[in-house]
Amino acid sequence: MIKSLAVFALLVTFSAQAATWRITYPRPMSDSDKRSIYPVKLLALALEQTGVQYSLMPSERIMLQNKALKRLMDSRDVNVVWSVTDKQREQQLLPIRIPIYKGLIGWRLLLIRDDMPARFKYVQKLEHLIKLIPVQGRDWPDTKVLQANGFNVTVDNAYGNLFNLLRRAQGDFFPRSLVEVWDEIDNPAYNSDLMVEKEIAIRYPAAMYFFVNKKSRPLANLLEKGIEKAIADGSFEQLFVHTFQAKLDRANMPNRHVFELENSFLPTATPLERKELWYHPNEQKQGQ
Template sequence: MKNMRKGFDRLIGGVVILVLFAFGMVSTVSAETFRMAVPKGSEDNFAFQIGAIRLAIANAPGEHQLEVLSVERLTQTRGLTMLRSGEINVIFAGYNPDFSEEFLQVDFPITRGLQGYRLFVIRADTQASLMRVKSLEDLKGFCIGSGQGWLDTAILKDAGLCVTEAPQNNLISMLENDRFDMMHLAVHEALKRDRVQQLKRAGLRVEETLLLRYQYDFFTYVGKNDKIRHSLLEQGFQNAFFSGAFNEYFRSDPSIAAAMDYIRQSDRRVIDLDNPGIGPKNDQTAEQYWLTE
């Protein structure tokens, strides 16, 4: 009788565990800590990207946390070094084929491709000439300032455009001093109040008639062998997207919302460029996430 009782207890215990699993009360996913770094003092500039990653983690299976380190004079190069060494275990960066080879890329474009919708910043005396630009061929008559090391720079060059490369922090002063005809910024970056004020102080303005567009965005990367965090982030972004949580977050960001309204209401002439750097994996896997405006 005692053996039968033990057997019955084991059976009941097994049934209880199965029920708990069925109702999600026992987690099979270990709690992970995600660590990323941003330049100290730039936390507000990257608030949308940080929030998007935090949202993905919240929508991934299990209970996890994100730690954000503020690092003095952090560059992308240093951030990648920290990822390689294990000081951090997740990073976001503009798509780069080299990154997708060295690290595991989470195939979710963080701004849904809005990063590839670009406005030109110009001196006021350039506007009249740009009114006559109707095509890519017309645009080749102007020289564009673009960030050193930006994949955008390679996209513009591959399209046959005249490009002057310079460190990002030097672009505005170089444009102001007539080193090139224009520079480019993502729509949601160009329309930010502090950016508009910065341009105004430099005697610059957003060009009125053109929109440059190509497939480009920030992606999230983890170490090549960090398959657990990679899987959690992919599941988290996917869950957030299909539940509507990501689009709600996307539309609630003031600069993103302003950019989307601006694009919808604008009658700008759109010049589309190819981005040969976005490989087949991105086109097939993440196609559903990209904007179709």
């Protein structure tokens, strides 16, 4: 009897170890869309840290962010999505409250038409910038942030269309985060007639999290455990530096005029007190 119980226990243990966590994330908008590369690498790092067996794959179909979030709420097609947090999003989904970009998503450079730089030289105060029109995604939390700070925002559902709005002068600038802007301006699919404005930046507190379905607490715990272990052993920072340091250097932040915006949509549970989770441009270069 004792021997049989021991064998059963070993089988249960082996079965648990052999179980595979199947992680499905939204498929990128196109082959030239590089925005998924870093989040997927971080997901893989977190899962490796836990020692579980896993498969990590994109959804069968391309989904705009709003559709991906709805699918996640319905437990269909995807079981993890990364997105900028706000109060509504945290009511609908379960966040892993570690800002995967260390807050870089709230540090914004301005994509403008290449015939516009002279106009931006006259922008010396926030009230000057507010007179210009940004373009943004219709359902992006950043859109609400800009509107709450007094901007008249031109919106569209499709990411690729936003660049066209700017080219057609239906907006004056497209604020893009430090993690996105250089891939976009180097991409022939997006960069025609556009440039990165050289003297201005916008900053507001913002966090992009991994989100899972409200009922997926075990998955949330697994990912949180893995990311925290990666933070503790330095591998999170190594991935961050490897991915973004050259982009931060290229942004030349110390020589930019940074306009600070308020973000009243930031949930109170945002871990602002954990300084190691956030990018600080005035401190020594990350990883040195």
